[in-house]
Amino acid sequence: MNGHSVRFRVRYYETDKMGIIHHKNFVGYFEMGRTELLRSVGYPYAQLEAQGIFFVVTELHVEYKSNARYDEELEVQTRLGWIRHASVRFDYAVRQAAEGRLLATGWTVLACTDGKKVCRLPEPLLRKLESLRE
Amino acid sequence: MNGHSVRFRVRYYETDKMGIIHHKNFVGYFEMGRTELLRSVGYPYAQLEAQGIFFVVTELHVEYKSNARYDEELEVQTRLGWIRHASVRFDYAVRQAAEGRLLATGWTVLACTDGKKVCRLPEPLLRKLESLRE
Amino acid sequence: MNGHSVRFRVRYYETDKMGIIHHKNFVGYFEMGRTELLRSVGYPYAQLEAQGIFFVVTELHVEYKSNARYDEELEVQTRLGWIRHASVRFDYAVRQAAEGRLLATGWTVLACTDGKKVCRLPEPLLRKLESLRE
Amino acid sequence: MNGHSVRFRVRYYETDKMGIIHHKNFVGYFEMGRTELLRSVGYPYAQLEAQGIFFVVTELHVEYKSNARYDEELEVQTRLGWIRHASVRFDYAVRQAAEGRLLATGWTVLACTDGKKVCRLPEPLLRKLESLRE
Numbered sequence: 001m002n003g004h005s006v007r008f009r010v011r012y013y014e015t016d017k018m019g020i021i022h023h024k025n026f027v028g029y030f031e032m033g034r035t036e037l038l039r040s041v042g043y044p045y046a047q048l049e050a051q052g053i054f055f056v057v058t059e060l061h062v063e064y065k066s067n068a069r070y071d072e073e074l075e076v077q078t079r080l081g082w083i084r085h086a087s088v089r090f091d092y093a094v095r096q097a098a099e100g101r102l103l104a105t106g107w108t109v110l111a112c113t114d115g116k117k118v119c120r121l122p123e124p125l126l127r128k129l130e131s132l133r134e
Numbered sequence: 135m136n137g138h139s140v141r142f143r144v145r146y147y148e149t150d151k152m153g154i155i156h157h158k159n160f161v162g163y164f165e166m167g168r169t170e171l172l173r174s175v176g177y178p179y180a181q182l183e184a185q186g187i188f189f190v191v192t193e194l195h196v197e198y199k200s201n202a203r204y205d206e207e208l209e210v211q212t213r214l215g216w217i218r219h220a221s222v223r224f225d226y227a228v229r230q231a232a233e234g235r236l237l238a239t240g241w242t243v244l245a246c247t248d249g250k251k252v253c254r255l256p257e258p259l260l261r262k263l264e265s266l267r268e
Numbered sequence: 269m270n271g272h273s274v275r276f277r278v279r280y281y282e283t284d285k286m287g288i289i290h291h292k293n294f295v296g297y298f299e300m301g302r303t304e305l306l307r308s309v310g311y312p313y314a315q316l317e318a319q320g321i322f323f324v325v326t327e328l329h330v331e332y333k334s335n336a337r338y339d340e341e342l343e344v345q346t347r348l349g350w351i352r353h354a355s356v357r358f359d360y361a362v363r364q365a366a367e368g369r370l371l372a373t374g375w376t377v378l379a380c381t382d383g384k385k386v387c388r389l390p391e392p393l394l395r396k397l398e399s400l401r402e
Numbered sequence: 403m404n405g406h407s408v409r410f411r412v413r414y415y416e417t418d419k420m421g422i423i424h425h426k427n428f429v430g431y432f433e434m435g436r437t438e439l440l441r442s443v444g445y446p447y448a449q450l451e452a453q454g455i456f457f458v459v460t461e462l463h464v465e466y467k468s469n470a471r472y473d474e475e476l477e478v479q480t481r482l483g484w485i486r487h488a489s490v491r492f493d494y495a496v497r498q499a500a501e502g503r504l505l506a507t508g509w510t511v512l513a514c515t516d517g518k519k520v521c522r523l524p525e526p527l528l529r530k531l532e533s534l535r536e
Contacts, residue, residue: 013290017283023191024161046473057157062194071448147424151417180339205314291459292429325425328464
């Protein structure tokens with residue numbers, strides 16, 4: 001896979017009164033997914049911010065397929081959607097790890113900024129992400 | 135407006151290290167928006183659940199336009215997008231209340247369920263929501 | 269009362285699979301309580317931070333008495349516990365607003381810092397908070 | 403150690419505008435700590451709830467010592483504090499994993515309930531937890 005996958009357990013406080021994961025939490029799962037993808041290509045996001053590069057979410061889309069419960073192990077699979085000079089789209093699939101059952105798919109568009117205005121993605125990161133498409 | 139609007143302040147824990155509202159929280163703001171719209175037409179969501187009717191989010195979309203900071207007063211405007219027998223779409227706009235600056239727009243699709251399977255929206259609620267379109 | 273009280277509704281995502289408010293959220297309710305107390309004495313916390321004064325929580329205590337549910341209106345009552353040159357304690361009571369039923373009591377100690385090290389509370393704020401004891 | 407330890411990374415949405423972990427999140431870290439301790443003695447909490455046993459937090463105490471940042475790896479160490487027929491106290495220490503720097507200590511008291519009223523801890527779980535003291 002030209003992407004990355006990360007596993008974790010559903011926390012109790014992520015459930016709601018329906019007994020399932022509150023849909024808000026998948027936004028955090030996507031964030032964990034792209035954090036780990038960036039780490040896997042050698043550009044931990046914490047390091048990017050330390051260099052004055054900030055990724056700002058400009059678009060978010062989620063389609064919920066089924067749900068999961070407290071303490072189940074989940075897996076987020078993250079892939080590059082597309083990449084432009086100053087923005088990047090990541091695509092996500094969240095699955096229940098044990099059976100592979102699909103919980104949600106979605107994507108986010110992130111704009112690259114210097115903390116104030118939109119700027120180009122650092123050249124080496126751009127090349128690294130482009131290589132994920134091959 | 136054939137919808138509803140609700141105001142509240144940004145809580146400290148809703149900010150992130152960029153100093154702005156973390157994008158995850160807009161999902162909660164949308165939820166507050168539809169909660170208040172349902173209350174305004176006489177069908178508080180808590181009452182629907184007490185009658186065994188559950189709205190499950192099946193699709194979520196957000197476009198982020200600008201951001202806001204801790205303690206700013208925000209306004210969520212919620213409108214009916216469309217309504218079918220077993221599902222409904224709500225459209226949202228989140229603004230900074232003081233200047234009306236647009237922070238985000240988006241929508242959610244909710245499926246009506248009896249807690250297990252998809253079911254028809256209660257007839258009186260369906261009529262009430264349809265009347266919002268006129 | 270030499271303090272302040274603020275009302276708000278329990279949000280859906282604040283509930284957990286037991287059907288009640290997850291205990292973590294009371295920490296956020298306390299924060300809202302002291303935010304509103306500071307505003308009521310003319311020192312909005314956002315303004316303090318803009319002047320380079322940060323309150324850092326050093327101690328937190330909560331006793332849970334009973335619980336509340338989605339959409340119930342709650343009230344947080346906040347009072348000054350004690351005040352020293354560089355720290356302050358606030359005491360809280362969270363009630364279900366309709367019946368006054370007590371949900372939780374607790375307190376937090378906050379250290380005053382300049383963002384790096386502990387510093388004295390600004391003199392006018394100190395005097396204002398002390399006046400709450402009279 | 404007669405306890406258990408679990409590691410995880412600080413998520414971006416757990417930070418606040420001060421650039422550090424918002425103090426509210428340590429409540430969730432404690433919860434993860436006791437979840438893993440219970441799993442390690444063969445009584446996953448999810449399984450207890452499936453049998454109609456619910457642990458309700460009645461008291462929470464946290465002392466914050468220092469703070470940590472986005473993406474740092476943390477470790478929660480959880481030990482049995484004391485155990486009675488119908489309640490149990492867990493003690494926690496949260497450290498930055500890399501250097502062992504102490505971030506927070508604290509404890510929670512949990513009452514054992516059948517979902518409605520306080521009840522005795524299941525005998526085998528009681529014995530298992532007591533054995534942690536030896």
